[in-house]
Amino acid sequence: LNHRFPLFASGSLKSSGPIGAGLVQASRSLQTSSQSLAPVPPLPEYGGKVRHGLIPEEFFQLLYPKTGVTGPYMLGTGLLVYLLSKEIYIINHETIAAITIGTIIVYGVKKFGPSVAAFADKLNEDKMAKAQEAKDVAMSSLTQAIENEKKEQWRVEGRAMLFDAKRNNVAMLLETNYRERLHMVTNEVKRRLDYQIALQHLNRRMQQEHMINWVEKNVIGSITPQQRVIHKCFSDHLSND
């Protein structure tokens, strides 16, 4: 029965020996916990200060309280002389090769170092300049948009005057139209009334003429032959005088 227990225990990886612990961690992936979301501290702008290109300044500061300014140099010289005199370091052909390549490296760094550093800085500067330019363009376009908006608002204030002018125009048109129509109506009415007046005048005149004619006719008809003889005697008498 003993050989069955490992089969039951193999369900839990943690207890399955030295590899088990690693196997548990194998399923956890890197950079997924919320700790990796925290903001990264800013990079220092310049590297640590070094003296003679190799030895950090902190070493000199470390030795300064006890040995002063020349302390580290004495340490270096003493160490070198100790290594040489005790033949811990032997001068051989590699030393000459080391001097040669060391000279070349130092010369190269001193001569081309600043230009390479300036080139690297320029690479980053260009990157930042592009982003800065994009930001500047965005800002200028936004200020332009603000100015346009203000102008539009000013225009809106003048809109009331525009509407008033338009309203006056329309009112004038309406008034003109009304007066035209009134004029037309007046004319029509006058025409009809004139017609009636003319009709009346005609009527009266005709009546007058008719009456005159009738009166004349009657008078002429009523002249008897007696009156005609008298009229003739008078006219003869007058002509004889």
Added chain:
Amino acid sequence: MTLSLFNQFLSPSLMWIPLAAIALALPWALFPHQTTRWVNNRLLSLQSWFLGQFTQQIFLPINSPGHKWALLLASLMLFLITLNTAGLLPYTFTPTTQLSMNMGFAIPLWLATVVLGLCTQPTQALGHLLPEGTPTPLIPVLIIIETISLFIRPIALGVRLTANLTAGHLLIQLISSATSVLLSVLPAVATFTITLLFLLTLLEVAVAMIQAYVFVLLLSLYLQENV
């Protein structure tokens, strides 16, 4: 310790513990990873710029299926150039002076390009064995010659790198030995040899970088033919 001319080419070991792995891991330790920051420090900016320029330069003539090799060839270039230039420092071991390592790079990569060409476009790959415009009677001879040159390629790649670096290191060692001996006997001649050593070291710096570049360039050419 007393050094012979062979010491620099021995695979380093400390009390019978081989240190070759540490020597090979050096380039990995020297170059920082890409960060998530937008603006990096100078070293990282220069490194990214250099890798970008180099990859673009190498992969310009290669069509897009070959661009899968970009990571491999760029990292190979960085590896080789670091190993070569770091080997110029005194008392260092240069792994690329060992023929075993260089053949270990050359043969698998060359074979990968050949097999890739034969698998994806066998007609064109075999067609490279006969240059265009050869007169008809020369064709059988030329095919044999081209096949031989095809199989010489990995050997040439490996041996070129090994020989250049080994010869350079050996010359530096020899001339500096001569200088160190002459310094006590004839100092005037020693100045001449030191000048020679300066010039030689400058040459070696150039050779170190050029050889790494040539290795990767030739591999990219073989890739261009076959992809």
